[in-house]
Amino acid sequence: MIKGHSWIAVGIFLSTFGFSNFTMAAEDSAAKMTGSGIELFERAHTFAGSILETPVFGTFEENPFGAKVEIRRNGKTLVLSLAQTQDRYAGDIVELQSSVDTEETKERVTHIEFMKIEKTGNAEGQMTLKIDGEPIQVKISGKSFDHGHFQSPHFESVLGGKKVEFDFTGEACFGYSANLGMMILGTYAHLSK
DSSP: OOOTTHHHHHHHHHHHHOGGGGGSOGGGSOEEEEETTEEEEEETTEEEEEETTEEEEEEEEETTEEEEEEEEETTEEEEEEEEEETTEEEEEEEEEEEOTTTOOEEEEEEEEEEEEEEEEETTEEEEEEEETTEEEEEEEEOSEEETTEEESOEEEEEETTEEEEEEESSEEOHHHHHHHHHHHHHHHHHHHO
């Protein structure tokens, strides 16, 4: 069930891809990512919907390799841009928060960094990320692994002592899996602060 501000993100998605795209053949239809406070529609390496009832819009680029998530919160757009810099693939979400009582502005930053991803079974993988310097393990398990892609993968991790998981009805190679994990879990971690 899509609630509240999620409709805004779905509207952006539909206007981007056109409503008629949803009537195409199954292989061209939008995939879904749903789980712990996660309600997203995905198509062509682009997703829109909500994470923790906050509207988000994300894109992944293969060339040049990188990703971006726009998060709409409290009338402001926050951005996570993932990119290769020197010897790491990482990005930050920076949010300025003003206190009404003290008129003080605080900066809230969430840093997301990719460490590694490896195949651990026939249709299973393990990814290690760092979120704010803390190593985070992400288990990926697909229904199968065909042509270098996890089919309908399930992502599972623990953030701040809480289990966070989501299912993706599409397919994802190692690179896209890593970016989905970073974009979604990084955004989730930031919104949970």
